[in-house]
Amino acid sequence: MRSKIVAGNWKMNTTFQEAEDLLYEIADLMNERGKGDTTVIICPPSPFLEMASDIGVENDFFVGAQNVNDHESGAYTGEVSAAMIGSMGITHVILGHSERRTYFGETDTIIKSKVALALKHELVPIYCCGEVLAEREKSNHFEVVRNQVNEALFSLTKEDFSKIIIAYEPVWAIGTGVTATPAQAQEMHAFIRGLVADKYGETVAAETVILYGGSCNAKNAAELFSQPDVDGGLIGGASLKAEDFVTILNSFKK
Ligand code: PEP
Numbered sequence: 001m002r003s004k005i006v007a008g009n010w011k012m013n014t015t016f017q018e019a020e021d022l023l024y025e026i027a028d029l030m031n032e033r034g035k036g037d038t039t040v041i042i043c044p045p046s047p048f049l050e051m052a053s054d055i056g057v058e059n060d061f062f063v064g065a066q067n068v069n070d071h072e073s074g075a076y077t078g079e080v081s082a083a084m085i086g087s088m089g090i091t092h093v094i095l096g097h098s099e100r101r102t103y104f105g106e107t108d109t110i111i112k113s114k115v116a117l118a119l120k121h122e123l124v125p126i127y128c129c130g131e132v133l134a135e136r137e138k139s140n141h142f143e144v145v146r147n148q149v150n151e152a153l154f155s156l157t158k159e160d161f162s163k164i165i166i167a168y169e170p171v172w173a174i175g176t177g178v179t180a181t182p183a184q185a186q187e188m189h190a191f192i193r194g195l196v197a198d199k200y201g202e203t204v205a206a207e208t209v210i211l212y213g214g215s216c217n218a219k220n221a222a223e224l225f226s227q228p229d230v231d232g233g234l235i236g237g238a239s240l241k242a243e244d245f246v247t248i249l250n251s252f253k254k
Contacts, residue, residue: 002209004225005165005232006249007041007126008239009066009094009213019048020055025242027059030249035060038232038249041092041126042239046080053089064092064126067100070113082114086121093118094234096128096152098171108151115152119160126165126234127153128213129192133172141170142191149195158200166192166210167234173214175236182223182230185212189229218244221251 014022023042030040040061044052053063069079085093095118096111111127118125129148131141145168153164168188170180180188189210197205212224213234224230232252238244 002207002231003039004037004252005039005041005209005211006245007064007092007094007165007167007211007232007234008043008245009097009234009236010042010044010240011066011099011236012045013240014045014048016048016051019044020051022240022242023052023055026245027055027061029242029246030059030061033246033250035246035249036252038252040249043092043094046085049085049090050088057089062091064094065090065123066094066097068093068095068114068118068123070110070117072117082117082121082123086118086123091124092126092165093123094126094128094167096148098128098130098169098174102171108148111152112155115156115164119156119163124163124165126167126211128167128169128234130169130171130174130214136170136172141188145188145192146195149192154199158204161196161200162204162207164208166208167213168192168210169213169234171214175215177215179215179217179220179224180212182227185224185230186227189227193229216248218247218251221248222253225252 041064043064056063065085068082095114100106115125131144135144193205209231211232211234212230216233217238
């Protein structure tokens with residue numbers, strides 16, 4: 001059976017103290033209310049990864065980075081490598097987020113290199129894909145996602161692909177307060193699972209975790225997560241509020 005996963009993407013938010021307070025608040029609420037069999041991954045800003053990881057070890061959540069550079073090492077001032085993150089006990093990394101594609105010019109060719117480096121350094125990539133509004137309005141959304149997944153992931157071996165988490169994040173839903181309907185999410189998740197089945201076979205497809213991201217919150221998570229191909233969420237804004245985040249990670253039907 002596929003894992004149920006909820007990951008929080010804090011983006012470029014919080015100071016050290018705010019991050020520590022929020023992590024303890026989330027941990028306390030999870031300990032109080034439980035989290036069932038949901039796997040929880042929190043992705044704070046990179047300077048706080050070590051502190052977050054120490055709290056995560058004691059409170060049963062994983063910690064992920066929000067990005068790594070597409071080179072192994074070298075003269076890339078200010079950048080952070082997969083080797084660095086992997087050597088700190090960090091387990092996951094978000095790759096290909098639409099904000100990185102839009103503001104930092106990341107293409108699927110670049111993201112493909114990042115995926116390879118992440119896997120080499122034993123990080124689980126959370127690979128983000130999704131269409132912009134104009135592409136959906138032209139009914140190109142399936143083609144866009146097909147191309148993204150194909151270019152960034154489908155040259156992986158079956159063994160490596162099996163380690164990947166996919167996050168479908170329609171760009172028009174990220175940070176906008178507009179959420180994909182459960183039917184829209186299900187339709188795209190089933191499409192992605194079908195692509196995986198065609199490429200790697202039904203067994204791998206049945207085990208591939210596909211998260212939904214885009215204005216998922218404490219009110220709409222339960223309905224989104226009840227869709228058969230939606231295995232959880234990648235949560236931005238609502239992951240910065242402990243109460244909301246813990247409600248979301250407890251939104252799976254028992
Ligand atoms: C995200 O940044 O991955 C995201 C889904 O953001 P939000 O939940 O704020 O739309």
